[in-house]
Amino acid sequence: MHLTLPRLAALEPGMPLLPFELKDLEGKSASLGNLRMGAKLTAIVFWATWSENSLREIKKLMELAPLQAKGLQVIAVNAEEENPSADQLAAVRSAAKGFPAGFLALLDDHLSTFRDYGVSAVPTTFLADRNGVVVFRLAGFPVIGGERMLAYILETLEDRPIAPGPWAYRPHPRSVRYFHLARILLSKGDHEMAVHTLRRAAEIDPQYLRPPALLGDIEKAAGRFEAALAHYSQALKFDPKNPQVLTESGECLLLAGEIEKGLNQIRLALAQENDNGLIRAHLAFGLELLGKRPEADAEFKRAVAFAPRDPRIHALEGRVNERRGMKAEALAAYWQAYDLLSPASPKKEKEDKSNREETGSPKEEGSR
């Protein structure tokens, strides 16, 4: 069975922010609609105390605190753990004490918003414009993407012209709606209608890269690699360094047997987002296909350290282990991926707690 996981990203540039209602650290409810009122730009960062990159990202955003007076709203959504313990909450409160006035710290203790936003790793930062449309989505602590986002923030708040680039592009709203509809159709298993809808989205806005990228994912999942690569090429025309599309295209090349080409694309993606666990996991997969097992293992270790909650990384690990004939390890990895995708039940909460007692906190797991 050819197992290829399509991208999980539920919220992407060009789409409106999804509404949410979470509690702040005092237990008071806060809704996105109310928090965003009057803001020219809204930055939502998903973070956790056990993630060093999260703390770096928060520190970087804290340096922008003076820009709050010019219309920047920063919302830090803590995704520490599903049903965090008292100790974990204490760690969150302690870290949040250093937040500047106006920085909102919210707790996503069921990871529901984390999942709704399609986040699989912390930190992930969304920057939305005054209409609540996502302009940037940054996973990890990427240097290049981060600098561009910072420049965009300054340009916008100081009413300077926005430098040309994919971030400045606004896809046609109807095209975005069709794209969103296509993803829902895919989730309901209606591939035919999803493809039709994506083609319609691409007709309305030929420069919007998401529809061809998703068409590529669909073709790749069906094993039609040539068709998939054609769609990915189309998507990359508009943003040749888009790390998500490069990674998907790179994976496609790996699966088609063009391993060096695939690895080159994945390395190019990694150059844009060095801390992206999923891209590293794809690199690991490519190295495995080349027979470079120790290097593959090292990259998987780094990938899991960056994004221990990304089910796609564990699914890739499962695939690699299966390829090596390590069935028990493959099974454990697939189960891990599945359990991360499924919403927690209280039973799972019991299981998770007992796991933590045996193996330590997520922070310790992440730094193995």
Place this chain on the structure above:
Amino acid sequence: MASAVSTALLITVPAFAGGGFTKAKLGEPFPEFAAKDARGAEISPQRYRDAIFVIAFVRPGQELSLRVLRDLQRIYPDLKAAGAEVVAIASERGGEKWPAIIKEHGLTFPLVADNGEKIAGLTGLVAYPTTAILSRDSILASSFLLHDYDFQKVMVDEVRGLYQKKGGKLSEEEVAKRRLEETFAEARREEERRNYRRALELYTELEKIDPEPYRISLARGEILLRLGEAAAAVEPFEKARQIHPQAARVLRGLGLAYARSGRDRDAEPLLKEAAELDPDPGPAHRELSRIYQAAGNLDQALEHAKKALAAAERRRP
């Protein structure tokens, strides 16, 4: 294509009876309120005790709210003929848009501004739009959350149904039925809030009086599974299976209950069947994977693990 888009939107936002409010309860008197319309006339259901009242809570700039208003305007003559009054209670947010909306859609029933969202607060309004129907003695007879393609028909049928009753009032039996539905809706809300123990208490109470044992047994079983009480979950699922032996949820639930209480041999055939029938076969495959792993059959365990993963991934858009 445009019709496919709008159809998809309607399908994903169905209306249902009950559940529109957290404070106003089906079968109970609706909270008293009074508000003034644009002409300064006072609107209050309690002051018009001879009328069946249709109250629509709406918000400007919201597509579903506009659909509710348009539909109510279309059926307004039918509702009036059935002895109903209609009033729209508008969220004050974006209130400056209301005059233009009233004019554009030719609304002839009153629209009152809910300053400070006080009326919404009194009723515990869950979301906009919500439409409530009150009987002649101001008992909340029905409530409908959001909008659906058959909204007009449902409204007219409900109001006519009330009109045909003696004095436009609900009988004791009808009030009891509505209270039962309200309790069921409350149990569902508690479940959504993850207050599983409280939801279980409510379902257990309902089981004594609900003439539809299947849905309660299913709900009890599923909550007990969530709470990790697999052995206790067996009984309600077995009850549900006696009523609907081929229902995928029952097969899945009972299979999981058996498996998690150490009865793998009983679980396996049920889970295999559930995996074929269930629109969400992930949990069945996941449990089968564990069963085969425990039995030392890693190849089968891997097959089911991958199927579980594929199913879980498909669920996420």
